[in-house]
């Protein structure tokens with residue numbers, strides 16, 4: 003209650019019903035305004051969505067000063083302009099920008115002071131553009147700068163067309179208090195947004211750097227993120243079966259998305275020679291083997307020549323065949339029993355050293371057991387790297403989710419061999435996304451991408467063998483989530 007109201011109450015003395023009614027009405031309005039200020043204060047720490055916050059500020063300010071419309075303009079110092087997305091009463095809520103200094107709002111920013119105008123069309127500072135575009139007729143305006151704690155003008159809170167006359171001193175005072183509180187929130191929300199953008203940019207760059215190490219997996223992490231988020235959101239829509247009881251909050255989805263994006267970050271610790279190994283022997287190692295056997299052939303020819311009987315063409319062909327066999331085997335994905343025997347015999351001739359033999363004798367794929375172990379260590383490395391980040395509580399499970407992306411439901415995965423109940427559902431989602439993308443990636447120069455149908459049947463097979471969560475696989479395939487683009 004203001005001093006003048008208190009003295010008016012004292013002065014009532016003799017009961018004057020009319021005056022009492024007026025006082026009570028004023029008191030109610032004051033109480034309402036205070037409540038709105040308290041509500042705005044309470045928003046602190048709970049509303050970080052800048053647009054939502056601006057909407058609340060605009061709505062509350064029109065309500066309290068009984069204005070017809072409000073707009074909250076923010077200053078974009080980088081581009082030297084003002085912008086708003088929240089202009090009440092305008093049909094389209096797209097971003098409106100004004101060059102710095104335009105209109106009453108621009109004046110309030112440049113002077114860093116409140117401007118109250120009773121007759122807008124008679125004020126040369128008023129910019130009629132918006133009225134002309136929308137057909138609205140602005141009469142009076144109260145434009146109040148939102149000033150941060152450090153004295154920087156962050157924006158302007160503009161209310162227009164008071165419903166019963168002109169804006170009063172009381173309205174002006176209220177708007178100053180309201181704009182001050184709003185500025186604090188806008189500053190916090192802007193900082194929060196900047197931090198989010200910085201974080202987003204940082205993790206995207208880290209993920210791209212990981213993918214970049216292996217030219218054949220460009221974009222893998224980003225696609226696994228997109229698929230995983232789509233699956234998480236789709237799980238929330240399922241209303242029958244085992245997935246119906248799972249509900250992800252927006253924070254859970256964010257956590258899933260980050261874990262998916264960062265799942266292979268541990269690959270930064272995997273040696274290039276293993277990560278980018280395309281064949282059983284590296285190009286250099288294959289060249290050494292070829293040159294060695296060529297030398298052996300030359301020596302055989304020389305020895306024969308010295309003995310006066312040239313090397314028989316069949317004998318030369320055996321050596322040439324051995325070279326071709328080794329070249330073919332180096333690029334093969336599988337070693338048959340016959341090939342294994344032939345490889346052993348070549349080794350017995352001393353044409354291969356132990357290391358070359360070990361690399362060529364791999365039964366499946368192109369990594370030796372030691373290399374395979376090193377490759378698998380990327381999962382533990384992912385967990386260890388991610389665990390070093392001080393995640394907020396709502397994202398605290400990112401390292402654990404990433405840690406499980408090569409586990410299988412039946413406990414036959416790696417690195418820990420844990421089974422279904424211990425594997426978080428988010429990790430089960432990332433695993434489906436990871437396998438699908440690894441199968442269908444379009445960026446392997448040495449082989450065409452696997453068609454979707456083949457990849458889908460592999461996912462289903464793996465679900466049948468209890469490697470993958472069958473409900474998630476069916477959701478992914480059934481809802482065509484693989485077709486979703488970022």
Ligand SMILES: [Fe+2]
Pocket residue numbers: 265266380407408
């Ligand atoms: Fe991985």
Ligand SMILES: [Fe+2]
Pocket residue numbers: 222226265266436
């Ligand atoms: Fe992966």
